Amino acid sequence: MPSANGHSNGVSSHGIPTSCASCPEPIKYSGSLDSYEYFEITPIIGREYPKVRVTEVLNAPNAEQQIRDFAVIISERGVVFFRDQDDLNIADQKKFCDLVGKYSGRPEENGLHVHPIYRDPGNLTLPDGTTDENIYVINSEAQKKIYATMKRRAPTEPKDLSREWHSDSTFETAPSDFSFLKMESTPPHGGDTLWCSGYEIYDRISPSFRSYLETLTATCAQPVFKTAAEVGNYAMMEPRGSPLNVGDEFAPSHPVVRTNRITGWKSIFAGVGLHVTKINDVYNFEDQMIREYMLRLITRNHDCIARMKWTRNACAIWNNSCVWHAATPDTHLVDGVRTGVRASSIGEVPYIDPKSTGRREALGIPLI
Numbered sequence: 001m002p003s004a005n006g007h008s009n010g011v012s013s014h015g016i017p018t019s020c021a022s023c024p025e026p027i028k029y030s031g032s033l034d035s036y037e038y039f040e041i042t043p044i045i046g047r048e049y050p051k052v053r054v055t056e057v058l059n060a061p062n063a064e065q066q067i068r069d070f071a072v073i074i075s076e077r078g079v080v081f082f083r084d085q086d087d088l089n090i091a092d093q094k095k096f097c098d099l100v101g102k103y104s105g106r107p108e109e110n111g112l113h114v115h116p117i118y119r120d121p122g123n124l125t126l127p128d129g130t131t132d133e134n135i136y137v138i139n140s141e142a143q144k145k146i147y148a149t150m151k152r153r154a155p156t157e158p159k160d161l162s163r164e165w166h167s168d169s170t171f172e173t174a175p176s177d178f179s180f181l182k183m184e185s186t187p188p189h190g191g192d193t194l195w196c197s198g199y200e201i202y203d204r205i206s207p208s209f210r211s212y213l214e215t216l217t218a219t220c221a222q223p224v225f226k227t228a229a230e231v232g233n234y235a236m237m238e239p240r241g242s243p244l245n246v247g248d249e250f251a252p253s254h255p256v257v258r259t260n261r262i263t264g265w266k267s268i269f270a271g272v273g274l275h276v277t278k279i280n281d282v283y284n285f286e287d288q289m290i291r292e293y294m295l296r297l298i299t300r301n302h303d304c305i306a307r308m309k310w311t312r313n314a315c316a317i318w319n320n321s322c323v324w325h326a327a328t329p330d331t332h333l334v335d336g337v338r339t340g341v342r343a344s345s346i347g348e349v350p351y352i353d354p355k356s357t358g359r360r361e362a363l364g365i366p367l368i
């Protein structure tokens, strides 16, 4: 039974929503992108359209159909790369990200995410010196300053970059579905971004353990925003892309396994990541064991990973409900500035449709 906010009232015996009222059935690809040249990044994850111009898609007579088809392809492949988007301005970047979510069954009251601490005076501005509440700016010069501070600390263990893996905005009740990042400038090398398929990680777990994971939720707490707002004496931004994303608690519980609303395939979601703080209702050692196992699957299965070597004005758009991503913090080793601008759409409250299956089962690909 749909509720007024576009979400389902159906909840499993484990307290996990079982459907998405705004997108009750998976969406099928219509073929509107067939004339575009592309290549797959790996057999499992990622696709690049080397010649597509996002501005041309936005202005096409069948723009809605094309954008919906892009939503399907991004959700099937996890992440899509575009190159040389020199003419894509911030307004069009926001528009494409918003429409990919809107045309693919996002709850209709939702929009682009607003970062909770947008008012923080330490936030970076856009390259032209302005700010936009829907755009998150990343910049390697800021990273270099952080590294300069860290150098003074004596390391107690070898570097561990596995903590970089995350899914955007999981600290929100309604997290991000699509994130769209454009790299405005980049050094000749360094700063690669990696994406890992949550579908494939799900498929590599034994069926009995998968069934158990489907009963679990995880707390995704991010207390730093509240502290930052208190120290800076400014108000938290709200609502943040959904009427459900309000307040300053930032500690929702999300299912460890979720169904992607567009493909209908199951993916590991809140079992691992920067914002995941605890698997609920298990002992501490079990929590640690489950999260370490998820992370081990990611770091020992690099055939589940797509890697972007950035070029100037390249873009990546991904579906956070079925991939995690990780930055490579090595730009302090090279000359040149890496500046990226990211918009994120806010999707539905994560759910598991009991009728959904893994990607391999849905496509008839044998499990390995």
Ligand SMILES: [Fe+2]
Residues within 6 Å of the ligand: 166, 167, 168, 325
């Ligand atoms: Fe991210």
